[in-house]
Amino acid sequence: MISKLTPSSKAVPDNLPNQIGEVGSSAATSRAFAISDFCRSYGIGRTTAYAEIAAGRLRAVKAGSRTLITCDAAEAWLAALPQLTRGRARDRGRHM
Secondary structure, eight states: OEEEEOTTOOEEETTSOSSTTOTTOOTTTOSEEEHHHHHHHHTOOHHHHHHHHHTTSSOOEEETTEEEEEHHHHHHHHHHSOOOOTTHHHHTTOOO
């Protein structure tokens, strides 16, 4: 059932959270992640997430004081990560 209208006059289903990243919302219904939710979903730490933002590899937006990662930005970041080539994981940390 559609009952709410956004400022852009597009209908929004009732079951969507009222706020981005609202407690109890899932990534499937949310259009953006809070940093903690992004980190949990993508398996990285907060320090790494902020380093990726600072390096320009992960696009973030601000909503007041909150830093948010849109779903599109998260997927673009993931797709841009380098592929693990065969043998690289074993050789990690070894200097020859």
